[in-house]
Amino acid sequence: MTADLYGASPLAVRADALAASSSPSTVRVAEVPFLAQVTLRVDPRGAAAERIGAALGAALPGPGGVARTERVTVLGLGPDEWLLVGPEGAAQGLQDTLTAALDRAFGAVVDVSAHRTVVEVTGPKAREVLNKGCALDLHPRVFASDRCAQTDVARTAAILMRHDAGSPGFRIFVRASFARYLADWLIDAAAEYGG
Incomplete structure (x- = not known):
C-alpha cells in the first residue's frame, strides 16, 4: 500500500x-x-561567486538588487546572502547547480522552499x-x-x-x-x- x-x-x-x-x-x-526557494551564502568577492554567476547566467546582485534569468530570480538579501527563486520543483536542480559551482569553497546552500x-x-x-x-x-x-x-x-x-x-x-x-x-x-x- x-x-x-x-x-x-x-x-x-x-x-x-x-x-x-x-x-x-x-x-x-x-x-x-x-515556488522553489534556495538560500545561498558565499563570499561575493571570491571565485566561487563568479562561478555561481556563470552557472546561473547572471551575476549575483548586491544587497537590495534583483537579477533574473529564464529559470531563476536572485534576490540580494545582504552582503553575502541571496535568495534564489524558481518554479515549483526546481529546488533540487538549483541546489545541485550552486553546490557544483561552490566547488569546495566556503559557503552554504539550503532549500527553504517550505x-x-x-x-x-x-x-x-x-x-x-x-x-x-x-x-x-x-x-x-x-x-x-x-x-x-x-x-x-x-x-x-x-x-x-x-x-x-x-x-x-x-x-x-x-x-x-x-x-x-x-x-x-x-x-x-x-x-x-x-x-
Whole structure:
C-alpha cells in the first residue's frame, strides 16, 4: 500500500477570500504557491561567486538588487546572502547547480522552499495597499522594479520584491506561519478599492 502525497499551500484556505478582495482594474492579491526557494551564502568577492554567476547566467546582485534569468530570480538579501527563486520543483536542480559551482569553497546552500509562501499584490493601487502597513518608501523613484528589501509588512517580517511587468507589482515572501494573518490584513487593506 502506498500513501498518496498531498500538499496544501499555506493560503489555500484563503484563496477565495483573496480573489473576492481583488479588482482587476485596481488591485489583485493572490498567493503564488510552491515556488522553489534556495538560500545561498558565499563570499561575493571570491571565485566561487563568479562561478555561481556563470552557472546561473547572471551575476549575483548586491544587497537590495534583483537579477533574473529564464529559470531563476536572485534576490540580494545582504552582503553575502541571496535568495534564489524558481518554479515549483526546481529546488533540487538549483541546489545541485550552486553546490557544483561552490566547488569546495566556503559557503552554504539550503532549500527553504517550505519556509515561506509568496503573496503577489499587483495593479495600479498595489503600492497604496502596501503603504498602509509598510514603512518603506515604495515610490518607484526610491523602490524601483527589480529591487528587494527585508522589512515588515503589517508587522510581519517579510521579504518584499518589486516587479513591474505591465503594471506595478510586488511579491511578499512571508513565513508560512504568518501567511494567513498577512492575507487577512491584505484583504482588509484592499477593501476600499473594490472587490
